[in-house]
Amino acid sequence: MAADWLGSLVSINCGATLGVYQGEVSSVDQSSQTISLRQPFHNGVKCPVPEVTFSAMDIKELKILEIRSGSNGVTKRSVLDPSAPSTGYAGRKDKGGGGAQGNSAPVTVPGKTEARAHDGGMSPSQNYSKSYGERHADIANQGKVFRRRHNSWSSSSRGANQVTPKKNGSKNGQMKNRDDECFGDGMDDVLDEDFDFEGNLALFDKAAVFSEIDSSDRRGNGARSRGTPAEQTQSRYRHDENILEAKPVVYRQITVPQPGAKEYSTDSGLVVPSISYELHKRLLTVAESYGLSLERRLEMTGVCASQMALTLLGGPNRLTPKNVHQRPTVALLCGPHVQGAQGISCGRHLANHEVEVILFLPNFVKMLEAITNELTLFGKTGGKQVSSVKDLPDTPVDLVINCLDSHENTFLRDQPWYRAAADWANQNRAPVLSIDPPVSGQEQAVEAKWSLSLGLPLALPERAGRVYLCDIGLPRHVFQEAGVKYHSPFGCKFVIPLHSA
Incomplete structure (x- = not known):
């Protein structure tokens, strides 16, 4: 068979x-x-x-x-x-x-x-x-014409000898005539030829058609014309230009009495000039006289720095309830000064967001009251504190936050604990984020990938990496009293990137 x-x-x-x-x-x-x-x-x-x-x-x-x-x-x-x-x-x-x-x-x-x-x-x-010829002759003798239709269900799902049954009634003749008109002679040859889509598309000149449509719209004769003749003469805007400006945009909205050595710009093009450290101290002194104390500035700096660090660690892609087995690890290197207190505040907020924080702070006989308060709060988060470089991890961590340097006390770089911590950070192969790095004549001991400035940026060297600006909540009146014409460049964010002009 x-x-x-x-x-x-x-x-x-x-x-x-x-x-x-x-x-x-x-x-x-x-x-x-x-x-x-x-x-x-x-x-x-x-x-x-x-x-x-x-x-x-x-x-x-x-x-x-x-x-x-x-x-x-x-x-x-x-x-x-x-x-x-x-x-x-x-x-x-x-x-x-x-x-x-x-x-x-x-x-x-x-x-x-x-x-x-x-x-x-x-x-x-x-x-x-019967053979196909015999069946066709029988159908022709009965006055019925059968035509095979290409590209239809009838030719693929029925045999060649199976004719679609017709309805009984007086309209059979009219239906037959309409079928002959739709599927008459000559259709088989046309349907057997493949349609040349590429050749037909090449005949369409899209640029010429759109040019004709635009010229018709400008004349006000096209079907797309809307509004009064005065409105039709106005310029047409793209989807990203549909913002009517009442006056030109001023990109230099911040001016300082003594510009620094560098100028930066935001993503939107606003110019942010750098300032000297003297003007930076003047801004902080005026702010403190109006009630913006050091504790409030430390809290604001810690929140903004931790928010930036969480983004660098992966943000919502890394810190999820389903990813509890891959908690990021951050090594925090701090010194006995205000910059160190800012780092401890940042570490406290990171620990509150389920980040494993290892705080390095050497033992000192006398420390600032701000550091003591921040250490007390940090101890309540469950973070780890070490005083020796030997207790830091031997394997690479996810992020290193550098707060070893001070704006005023540059003699710390000569101490053994500072050099040991800087060498550990450079050899750990983890990216480094520096918070409020100073501007000094000496080259920075720890090469950073990102640096976070406060209020207005300092003229940081190339070794400081990419510069970001943090809003620590200084009111506009504080800038005006310090001689700075200020308009906030932050928009809807508290931390923005800066680009070298």
Whole structure:
């Protein structure tokens, strides 16, 4: 029985992974449950190999496109019905997921058992009892014209001899005439030709069409013109330019009495001049006279610096409830001065956000009251405090925050603990964030990737890395009293990046 299928054209669907194959059946092995196709096509492309063999386990659906019988020379075309019972081909399985027979039904071969067709109640032996020419002559003698339609469901899902049944009634003649007008002679040749999309697209000059539309809009004659003639003469704006400005933008909104050695600019183009350390102290003195005490500035600096550090550590991508096994580690290097107190405040806020903080602060006989207060608060967070460099981690940490330097006391760099901490930071291979770094004639001992300035930036060297500016809450009147014409460059943020002009 397997030899009766040799030479037939079939379509085998092997699922989404292997794809669809079409070709002529060259062999069917019932013992090994395999079928081979000669001159196969894979997903519409001719295969480089002359023959492909399929196992019944890989076949999801098998459709018979054409049956060729070598005994009587009759060619039969059919498409299998997935809902029909499974009989005939020995290599197919009864279950839908295992073989092709579960999703298709056989077409009756002459001399074999006949099965009922899916629609019309006709058996395949009745459909294929005559050749195609004989059936066409019978239909023509009855006054019925049948035309095969390309690119339609009728040519792919029904046999060539199956005619769409017509409704009974007086309108059969009108329906036939309309079918002849839609699917008359000459349509087959047109539909067989592939449409040249690239050639047709090349005929469309998009630039010329848009130029014509724009010129029509400017004249006020186009269909897109709206409003009064005076409104039509106004300039048209892009989506990112649809902001009507009453006056030109002033980018230099901050002026200082004695400009520093550098100028910076924000992302929006505002110019931020650098200031000297004397003017920086003047601003802090005026602010403290108005009630902005050191404790309030430390808290503001700690919040802004910790917010920047959390962003550098990964932000919401790293600090999530599902990522508790990968808590980031931050090493905080502080000295016995105000900059050290700012770092301790930053470490306290980081520890409150589930960051593992290791605070390095040497033991001193006398420390500032601000440092003592910050250490007391930091101890309540569960953070770790060490006084020796040997107690710092041997492996790289996620971030190093440098608060070793002071604006006024430059002699700290000569002390052993300072040099040991700076060497550890340079060898740890972790990125360094410096908070309120000083400007001095000597080169900074710790090379930073980012530096955070307070209020207005100082003229930091290149070794300070990329400069960021922090808003510590200085009122505008404080700047005015210090001789600075000030307009806030922060916008909706408290920490902004600065670019060298």
